[in-house]
Amino acid sequence: MDAGNSLGIQTATVLSHMNGTIGRSVGNSLEVIESLETLKGNGPDDLMELVTTLGGVLLLMTDLALGLSEGKKQIYDAVIGGAALSKFEAMMKAQGVANETSRTLCSAHTDYYSILRKSEHQLELEAPADGVVLDVNGLVLAQVLHKLGAGRTKAGEAVNYSVGAELLVSLGQRVQKGSSWLRLHYEDPAPSPDQINLLQKALTVGKDKREAGDGDTLVAEVLLPR
Numbered sequence: 186m187d188a189g190n191s192l193g194i195q196t197a198t199v200l201s202h203m204n205g206t207i208g209r210s211v212g213n214s215l216e217v218i219e220s221l222e223t224l225k226g227n228g229p230d231d232l233m234e235l236v237t238t239l240g241g242v243l244l245l246m247t248d249l250a251l252g253l254s255e256g257k258k259q260i261y262d263a264v265i266g267g268a269a270l271s272k273f274e275a276m277m278k279a280q281g282v283a284n285e286t287s288r289t290l291c292s293a294h295t296d297y298y299s300i301l302r303k304s305e306h307q308l309e310l311e312a313p314a315d316g317v318v319l320d321v322n323g324l325v326l327a328q329v330l331h332k333l334g335a336g337r338t339k340a341g342e343a344v345n346y347s348v349g350a351e352l353l354v355s356l357g358q359r360v361q362k363g364s365s366w367l368r369l370h371y372e373d374p375a376p377s378p379d380q381i382n383l384l385q386k387a388l389t390v391g392k393d394k395r396e397a398g399d400g401d402t403l404v405a406e407v408l409l410p411r
Contacts, residue, residue: 190410197242198408205323208232212335212349214301221290224270231403237261238404304347304370312360316390325387329380333371
């Protein structure tokens with residue numbers, strides 16, 4: 186912030202918790218679907234919190250909103266009201282996406298997998314005990330999914346867009362032993378027993394919801410230019 190503002194570039198910072206996932210999806214196709222669902226007004230609370238905060242800060246800094254609260258409301262209204270989805274559809278068309286594809290992806294009821302790649306296999310992992318979800322280790326999820334083909338180590342390596350995971354629980358939620366907490370999407374290679382074990386250990390279940398920490402908010406602090 187100091188470097189940007191000292192050069193005359195208006196710079197702000199939004200500090201957010203990065204120890205877990207944002208939203209409920211990890212992986213290329215799954216994240217695109219979640220983003221489109223968010224543009225259709227069905228997004229998870231933490232993702233909407235981050236989007237409205239970032240957008241609200243930008244509107245405030247460009248004098249299009251009188252305050253952060255007003256800026257956040259403008260962004261929220263644009264998403265919930267459909268204006269953001271319409272703009273995204275226009276953006277896709279402007280970048281060369283076929284009109285029919287753009288229209289299908291942005292329609293209210295669509296089969297996303299008619300366009301996006303779907304994994305050949307899904308596997309649901311079960312909670313090891315009754316209790317409250319205290320933590321989901323996002324780094325472990327990222328590392329395992331990377332090994333299964335969801336990411337690349339260097340430029341030019343192939344990425345399997347279908348590989349990913351869906352979180353079926355949220356921080357602070359009460360779960361029962363044996364209930365599903367994660368849906369894994371994979372192809373080749375299949376997850377090894379060690380990788381399944383790592384994923385299971387990424388979930389922390391306890392007794393007291395108060396131990397869940399910052400599960401109710403994703404944004405920790407907003408720092409505006411002085």
